[in-house]
Amino acid sequence: MPAYLANTVFSALMAVASLHGQPHLPLSELSITELEDSLGDIDARLDQLAHFRLQAGVGSNGYRSALHLVHLESHHTEWFEVQLSELQSIDQVILVPHLVMDNEAGLVSDGFPIELQIIAGTQEHPEGELIAQTKPKDGKQHIAPFIFPTPGLKASWIRIEAIELSARSWDGHYNFQLAEILIFQGDTNLALTSEVTTSSQSIGYDSSRDERYLVDGFMPYVMNAAIGAQSRAFAVDNLADDFTPELMIDLGEIYTLEQIHLHRLELGNNIPLSKSFDHGTPHRILIEGATLKDFSDRSLLLDLIFENSYQTGPIIMRNLEGDACRFVRLSIIEPFFDTLLPEPTTVFGFAEIELFSDQTNVAYQKIPTANFRNTKPNRSLENLTDGHNFYGKILPIREWLEQLTERYELEVKRPLIRAELDKRYTQQTIMLRRMGWLAMLLTTGIVVIVLVDRIIRLRQIAQIRERFAADLHDDLGASLHAIGLLGDIALASTQAPDRLNTALTRSRELTKRMSATVRHGTNLQSIGRLESLEKDMQRIAERILVKISYEISTTGSDPLNKLKPRLKMDLLLFVKECLANIVKHSDANKVKIDIIASPNTVEIIVHDNGRGLPSNGTQRIPPSLKRRARIMNASISISHSTEFATIIHLIRKRSLLTFWK
Template sequence: MSRIQKIGLSVMMAGLHLAMAAPAETPLASQSLNQLEQRLAEIDAELVQLAHYSLRSGIGAIGYRSQSHKTPEQPEWIEIELEKEIPINEIMLVPTIRRDSEDGFQADGFPAVFRITVGTGSDRTGRLLGEYRSADGILPRIAPFVVSAGGSMASWIRIEATRLSARAFDHNYVFQLSEVLVFSAGENVALRRPVNVSSIYPERGDSSWNKRFLTDGHTPYLMDAAQGLQSVAYVSPHGLKPIMDIDLGGEYTLSRIHLHAVDQSDTVPQAFAGELGIPRHLRIEGASLPDFSDKKTLLENRLESVNDTGPIMMWRFPETTCRYVRLSDASTSTAFRIGFAEIELFSNGRNVALGKTVGSDLPATFINPTRSLAAITDGRNLFGHILPVRNWLLQLARRHDLEAERPLVADELNRRYARQNANLHRMSWLAALLAAGIGFTILIDRYLHIRKTTRIKERFAADLHDELGANLHTIGMLGDLAREAVDSREDLLELLDRSRVFTERSGAAARYCTNMLEAKGLCEDLVEEMTRSAARLLADLDYDLSFDGEDTLKNLKPRKRIDLFFFYKECLTNIIRHSGATQVIAKLTGNGNRIQLTITDNGHGLTGDVPASLKRRARLLGAQVSTEKSESGGTRICLTLRARRGLRLSQRSKVRKPDVPDI
């Protein structure tokens, strides 16, 4: 294995152990979008480095199956006796696997609830390592289930299923496993150890179900690493059974051998049966001398049936020190071929045969260059690199965890992206509405500005007309009087003085109208202003001016007070100019929700509708105006203005002809 591979494997195993030991991860919903994207990238990057699920086909041993039950609450158990008391690191449960027509490959008969206990010696109570449930995410699966033992001392392990799951073909409840591996410092100490079980499926001699298959080292997987170039297995010519020698280059204490079977075929269906190349009677010998004069038998294995074969055949044997290892077929069959994808010889957990020279007793002319002897120790099979069994199964378990996590992360990301798209869509509509709102606001603002400008012009014209009109009318009357008093110097001078006063007042009135547009400091006391104007304009007439609800009047906005005052003043000016009246009665009333101004004269009355100047003033004020004939034959003008609610009425006050200095 390359140095990069070893580093990658170390990182993967550290991640696996951390995942098994760490508490539950942060819920996906609470992670940010960047965290989810980073996690998905990490999963994809790690999956590329992990071994793939490649499942066996053909015939062979399956594993252990208990008796079947009609209900799931039927306890079943398995016990494995280890060779001695030893610290164990991991326990791996390999499920039996079935092919589902809809869901693909799935575990079959893997317990829904189970617990694992370890113990030493005759103490059969032991110590509970953990209890596991399908609700915790252990199902569905096709990968090994890895339990960390944390270096617990044990001479036996017990797997007890307390709730069974249904097998596929008849939905009866059974306890099934393909293989159980127990690792101590990288060594499977459960390999070919005795197994005790609670019940046994009825077995035939050629049955693929047997409790001994739980520890025979045969898994339902083909070793399919993520890295490495393909290597085609060595197979001898037809009818020849060569003797193969491996020179380890130095003496090693050997204790285990792994034989990787010839790949049946890379075609579908496969071209050969599952026992191609495996000797009927395998003999393995070790020696320190190249002529094997000091040979020692390491292993004798007779192939009874196809159930004794598998993709990787593993045996342990007593520790033996040797440099040379010989493999041969001791059977009498002559129509057989020998071949292997790889031969691994282990000393202290390390494959010391990797890259070593392999020889044969066959002449060189019988060597097939596409299936050379060098392929036996090149560390590769048909898929790529050959991994240590423990690392390989850990990678499959890790792949299961990541492939279970990935769709959850991807689904959460898709939800986030969909939410983002929806928010973006909404934001686009909001932006469009906002743009439309801004445009509409600009139009409304422009309209209001134009309207305000128009009203200012209209108000300015009205103010000048009403304020200056009365003064100019007075100046005209004084001019007429001055013409009549031309013979009386004193009267003429007095009239001229009065004309000068009104001329100055007209100039001040222009400035006054400008200030009125800003409503600053004007008509702060409406009653006082109306009283003063009445005294000035109606000095030669009999008039009566009264007020009711002065508190309401004081609570009017300044602009309303000014407009109300100008309406009142315009009424008085029109009476003086056009009515010929000798008597005027004005009454201003304010209550909680209404203000009403009534002005009555005894003139000769109106000859039409409400005068345009009064209509304009009423419109600026936001009030209603009407006229009617009074009892004396003159005109009654009535103005009604809605005011703010909740204003109290003040005491009734009445002003009649106050003393005003003569102008």
């Protein structure tokens, strides 16, 4: 690869890829916050970018290649080549598409290739090298300029090659067409009025298309910046016929002038236009420069002659030879005549005059002087160099076109983000609605669960109280019966003091026992007391096993404490029944109680060394113990050992469908 392209090709290809189809992060992968931030950033940026405004009236249409009638010819290569005056440093190439109004699609680009490449070269390397290749992703919908960065490129010619042609919107024929080619070095358009060669000639006569119009500086857009105040163009009419109207600008010091821009009068907002497209633009302008105010050392900068309607446009741009000037004079040799008025009259005016030296407008705010009287006070000479046009601030051409491209890309992206956000908002609304119904369902479920739990607890409390009542009834009934018998004995023993004293003593013990039983039953109904099963069993054993040695051991305190109060009461009453039977029937002097709890089972094992039960088999199990085991859905068995005559073993397993009961 030639050295003059070594630093250019890769960076240019990467830049083009990023501008024309490089995939970004899918919108579906962005969060709502990121999408909202992106939309806000786009809106804020759009407020700062130039607006699309199309040129009205008659104007040049660039150039188009020969037609190709069938699809098989769409791969026929067509090219436009711009010859620069010398080897130049180039940092950007801009292609402006030809625009048409389609019957169905509206404003579209026409004749822009499906695939194109840009080749640059020098006189020493006529074969050139590829610096950019792209397939525009949006086809005819792309109405903005196409920008191709070329940092570090040095070339003396640029060729735009259409590899695959697109079909014209109105007849389906294939050709290659552009409105303008711009080649920038900084803010200077090197391609302006350069020599252009093409691969083919367009068939038929159309004076609005010519190779020269590819580099005449005229584009289908009108500069409409988003910033800056409106300024009405300078204009005069009824100029006298007996002298040459002149404008003179004093730049304040000597500058080397490189370029001049003349901004045409605004044509108004009427639809259709009420003025001709070249209103106020002279047919011939002589532009001279000098270092002395009397122009005694003048030099000719430009002799602008507009032979037809296609040689003028919104901004008349010309490169200069680099003459050193302080004073610049514009002489109106052939003024414009407005023939649409009842009496044709001369009209002259411009929106802005820009003179560039070292890419800076040195005429900015340098108020011109004129050798004629201003007939329109609201269109003063100050407006000629105030840096504004009818729509706002006048931007450098390169910046203006870059803003149009950026606006187009953001306006394409914005609806996609808006649609994705609307989709997300809809999903959120549906989700919130579902969550609302779910919250209502959960609230209803919680209320039902609380009510059911409350009812269950009330039933448990009622059942526990019934069992306490039955237990108290049994204990108190037996004690009262015993007191009655002891009373009979006492009545019959009035003559036997010792026997009477014994009966009264036993009666007193029974009344104390009855009182303790009542207090214990009342205390057991406290939920706080029910939570300590081991202590409750200790109290029962202490009360019942009078003069009998006993031992209580517990394994698994945590699972035991997690048992439901009802199950605790059932286990407590079971142990109490066992101890009562031991006292009444076994004559035992030693009792051992083992409590074993695990997450899935609870076991109660009661040992005594009394007489034991009279026979083997299930009929040995006392009916009262079988009944209490059945209430708890527990299994019960009886065995013995060398140390203990009777071992009662109760096992209660956890239900698979419910919690501990």
